[in-house]
Amino acid sequence: MGRKAYDNLFKYKMIEELCNGKSSLNIEREYGVKNTTVMNWLRNFIKNGAFDDNALLPKEKLKFEQLREKAAKRELELRLHGTSTSESFEWLLEYDSNLQQWKECAEEWIKTIVRNKDAALKALSNFFKKYVIQYNITSSVQEFISKDYDTPDFYEIIYAERGSQINALNEAKKIVQFIDWITEEKFSVEDDYGNKLTPAEFKNPLTKYLPDSVKSSQRNESDKNVLPYRYIKDIRNILCPPNAICFKDLKFAQSAGDSSRNGGDWFIVDKSVIDKNDPDCVYRFRKTSKYEQTSKGLSDEVYEMWFPGCTVALLIKLLLPLRTYQVRMLDSGEIDTYKYVQSKRNVAGEWIKNNSHLSKGTERNPFERGVLRKFKDKTTQLEMTGFYINTNKTADINKEEFNKGYDIPWQYEEVQYWLAKLR
DNA sequence: ATAAAAGCGAGCTTTCTATG
DNA sequence: CATAGAAAGCTCGCTTTTAT
Numbered sequence: 319m320g321r322k323a324y325d326n327l328f329k330y331k332m333i334e335e336l337c338n339g340k341s342s343l344n345i346e347r348e349y350g351v352k353n354t355t356v357m358n359w360l361r362n363f364i365k366n367g368a369f370d371d372n373a374l375l376p377k378e379k380l381k382f383e384q385l386r387e388k389a390a391k392r393e394l395e396l397r398l399h400g401t402s403t404s405e406s407f408e409w410l411l412e413y414d415s416n417l418q419q420w421k422e423c424a425e426e427w428i429k430t431i432v433r434n435k436d437a438a439l440k441a442l443s444n445f446f447k448k449y450v451i452q453y454n455i456t457s458s459v460q461e462f463i464s465k466d467y468d469t470p471d472f473y474e475i476i477y478a479e480r481g482s483q484i485n486a487l488n489e490a491k492k493i494v495q496f497i498d499w500i501t502e503e504k505f506s507v508e509d510d511y512g513n514k515l516t517p518a519e520f521k522n523p524l525t526k527y528l529p530d531s532v533k534s535s536q537r538n539e540s541d542k543n544v545l546p547y548r549y550i551k552d553i554r555n556i557l558c559p560p561n562a563i564c565f566k567d568l569k570f571a572q573s574a575g576d577s578s579r580n581g582g583d584w585f586i587v588d589k590s591v592i593d594k595n596d597p598d599c600v601y602r603f604r605k606t607s608k609y610e611q612t613s614k615g616l617s618d619e620v621y622e623m624w625f626p627g628c629t630v631a632l633l634i635k636l637l638l639p640l641r642t643y644q645v646r647m648l649d650s651g652e653i654d655t656y657k658y659v660q661s662k663r664n665v666a667g668e669w670i671k672n673n674s675h676l677s678k679g680t681e682r683n684p685f686e687r688g689v690l691r692k693f694k695d696k697t698t699q700l701e702m703t704g705f706y707i708n709t710n711k712t713a714d715i716n717k718e719e720f721n722k723g724y725d726i727p728w729q730y731e732e733v734q735y736w737l738a739k740l741r
Numbered sequence: 742a743t744a745a746a747a748g749c750g751a752g753c754t755t756t757c758t759a760t761g
Numbered sequence: 762c763a764t765a766g767a768a769a770g771c772t773c774g775c776t777t778t779t780a781t
Contacts, residue, residue: 343752343754344752353753354754354756357754396753397754397755398753398754398755433746434745436747
């Protein structure tokens with residue numbers, strides 16, 4: 319490709335592109351200007367100002383000055399100044415000459431590192447570039463570690479986005495060690511026995527942001543891939559559409575539970591038990607086959623009702639981390655003293671007296687075996703509704719019937735709504 | 742087991758040289 | 762001198778290998 323000449327307008331545009339975060343190589347691909355050329359323009363502009371400043375209006379002058387400041391900042395960012403190799407941290411001063419103290423500390427600390435120095439350098443480079451410089455952290459080391467100084471969450475800022483959290487944690491630990499070293503080495507006094515004591519006004523402000531552990535010890539007990547959560551949500555919505563408010567609305571479940579061989583979730587009932595006004599009473603009317611008439615003695619037409627139990631059980635499994643066996647064993651709480659009623663799908667309901675003839679217990683000593691359970695917060699005295707799971711695998715072996723199971727003190731209206739309906 | 746060290750690769754910038 | 766082109770070098774976030 320032959321040599322080209324570019325006008326000043328184009329040059330400014332490219333400089334702006336750089337300032338907006340593009341790399342010089344990126345610009346080369348997009349505009350066809352050599353990356354080295356663009357970098358030349360940038361440096362030239364920073365050094366000498368506007369490309370032709372003889373006829374500049376005051377307004378333009380100001381604009382160029384602002385761009386020049388931005389450009390200088392960007393140039394520093396782009397510059398490869400040996401952050402990964404330099405053990406003297408001269409580059410820190412290029413960013414801001416006030417960082418002298420930090421530079422000295424870093425320089426001194428890195429000398430004490432014998433093993434894995436490379437990683438320590440990387441950690442410091444990130445700490446200064448992404449944290450100290452970006453967030454205008456105080457240039458006074460003493461202020462940084464003093465109790466009253468407010469520090470942003472360094473882990474969140476530098477490491478939250480990392481894919482490999484175990485690596486991130488390791489690097490973050492090095493930064494914490496660095497600050498620890500400063501406090502100990504620079505701001506501690508020795509007691510009579512030669513132990514180093516840190517005065518109460520100092521503390522490492524970063525320690526509190528360091529996660530105790532990291533998910534990466536994801537020791538899965540299975541070597542199978544996990545089903546993405548998205549699918550769970552999809553299935554929930556198929557089984558129970560977001561706008562469904564009664565059993566009649568669960569159309570998919572009703573059709574899926576229709577088996578010609580064994581009836582599925584549909585069972586034959588006498589017409590008299592059907593309440594046509596109840597939206598939760600799902601019924602239908604169908605003609606019977608010859609075979610059914612002769613072998614089962616049915617009449618030509620029968621009424622059938624839909625049993626929502628299986629569907630709700632499935633839904634519970636999709637909403638709560640329970641095993642099928644646990645869901646099947648849940649108690650509806652027919653003999654409990656109180657019962658729970660909830661009229662809206664997403665709004666918590668209330669507890670009323672259970673006036674069924676099976677009801678047991680007294681107000682002072684209520685009977686509660688049902689899956690929905692009333693909890694009272696000990697500190698706020700607020701009442702809420704959670705779950706009581708009455709079976710729990712091995713943990714319950716040798717336990718009295720009454721002590722089996724466990725509580726889930728968590729108010730989850732979606733689940734409560736359908737469970738209360740089933741009752 | 743866990744930490745350190747080495748290595749990799751993608752995406753950059755810098756340096757050096759050639760050329761109109 | 763400005764620009765293109767090529768090659769060398771740097772950085773960073775991992776992964777893999779090695780050491781403790």
